[in-house]
Amino acid sequence: MTNRFSLESRELETFMGQMFVICPRCGGRADVIEKANEVRLSCLKCGHLQSNQTGTKYIGGAFDVHFGLPLYLQTSCCGHVLWAYNREHLDYLKRYIEATIRTSEGANRSIESRLPEWMKRKQNRDEVSRAIAKLEQIR
Structure with a gap:
């Protein structure tokens, strides 16, 4: 069966908009949420809160x-993170990795065009899929 990825x-x-990070206090999962000109970090496990102004993003x-x-x-x-x-x-x-048919890559700023080559290689598909499955199990 063909699995097609529709380029977005x-x-x-x-x-x-929301990023999951390792809490600097307890090591659990904390959420970083950006709203307007402020960014808030909050950990549901230990209650740690932190805020920051938005600025340059790397x-x-x-x-x-x-x-x-x-x-x-x-x-x-595959020797990477x-x-x-x-x-x-x-x-x-x-969805992108597991697709057997991928439409041409989009603009240079698209996520598809900027994925590292090791992730896109057919011979790495199974290992990358297993790593994604492992991350899906993390709560």
Whole structure:
């Protein structure tokens, strides 16, 4: 059966409204949410709260762009780190990776065009899919 991915040409920034990070206090999952000109970090496990003004964002690594904290959803894969900002981002990656037919890549700023080559390689598809499944199990 053919699994087709319909190109959405989304930019990575569209997944940054809520990011899951490792709480700097307890090591559990904390949420980083950006609203207007403020960013808030909150941990439901220990109650840690932190806020910050929005500013320059360095996008594209296994850390959140506001506090520089490690992302909660990350794992080793193919000698690299596979990461996602949140469940929506992870689901998007899953649909892209598992597709046997992918339409041409979109604009240069699209998430598809900026995925690392190791993630896009057919020979890595199974390992990347297993890593995504592992991240899906994290609560």
